[in-house]
Amino acid sequence: MVESQNGEAADGLPNELRTGFEKIDADHRELFARVDRVRAAARDEQLAAEVVRDHIAFFSAYAEHHFARELELMRKYAYPDQEVHLADHDEFRSAVAAFKETLTREQDPRAAAERIAAALEQWLEVHIADRDRALAAFLRDRAD
Numbered sequence: 001m002v003e004s005q006n007g008e009a010a011d012g013l014p015n016e017l018r019t020g021f022e023k024i025d026a027d028h029r030e031l032f033a034r035v036d037r038v039r040a041a042a043r044d045e046q047l048a049a050e051v052v053r054d055h056i057a058f059f060s061a062y063a064e065h066h067f068a069r070e071l072e073l074m075r076k077y078a079y080p081d082q083e084v085h086l087a088d089h090d091e092f093r094s095a096v097a098a099f100k101e102t103l104t105r106e107q108d109p110r111a112a113a114e115r116i117a118a119a120l121e122q123w124l125e126v127h128i129a130d131r132d133r134a135l136a137a138f139l140r141d142r143a144d
């Protein structure tokens with residue numbers, strides 16, 4: 001995760017990745033924790049491609065749970081930029097499918113795990129900083 005110039009907030013997310021919505025921020029923390037598990041797996045010298053695949057599945061299962069939560073909020077409050085946001089979630093799904101594909105040909109599962117962890121983390125950081133924070137800013141004006 002990127003280091004915040006202002007330091008990390010008490011909840012473990014750097015300020016630029018906080019949306020201010022507790023449930024969304026909690027989901028994001030969990031997603032970063034799951035990225036860390038992929039990265040930790042890369043340190044195992046005996047790592048098998050099958051295990052990396054399981055880690056990816058573990059990450060994307062939570063991502064789907066989280067996307068469903070965001071979708072529900074977008075629909076409930078008729079979020080105008082829904083299409084762009086959802087296209088981003090779809091792009092993520094395609095990237096995950098591509099990772100699984102790569103793994104079937106990968107000679108070095110540890111290198112693959114490193115690369116995949118970095119890519120997942122980068123996707124999360126860009127998506128949260130850009131799309132999720134925009135959604136949160138909209139919701140702040142609508143919700144309760």
Ligand SMILES: [Fe+2]
Binds near residue numbers: 070085127131
């Ligand atoms: Fe999102």
Ligand SMILES: [Fe+2]
Binds near residue numbers: 024028066070128132
């Ligand atoms: Fe999100």
